């Protein structure tokens with residue numbers, strides 16, 4: 797069962813990393829956290845889960861506990877990523893509205909050639 801022991805070990809590492817990332821997030825407070833590193837972690841965890849499911853399937857074994865653990869880890873990372881993206885979106889400055897569509901009255905940006913709402917030509 798060496799293979800599964802290794803998997804258990806790497807899963808524990810993922811959990812450690814999640815805890816670490818969470819800690820960093822709290823430390824940085826409102827600062828933007830690195831989405832890329834979270835995306836990286838997410839990709840790695842998903843890959844590991846895929847490898848695990850594949851290995852289990854291939855050997856005809858079942859290990860729901862371990863699969864569940866991976867899924868929980870992935871869900872945690874996803875939640876953090878979603879939070880990070882939300883913060884970024886809030887920080888994004890809304891472009892200044894400089895004109896309105898003559899047809900439907902919707903706000904449009906200075907460089908918009910067409911109305912996003914009705915498609916009216918704004919030029």
Ligand SMILES: [Zn+2]
Pocket residue numbers: 897898899900901902911912913914915916
């Ligand atoms: Zn319009």
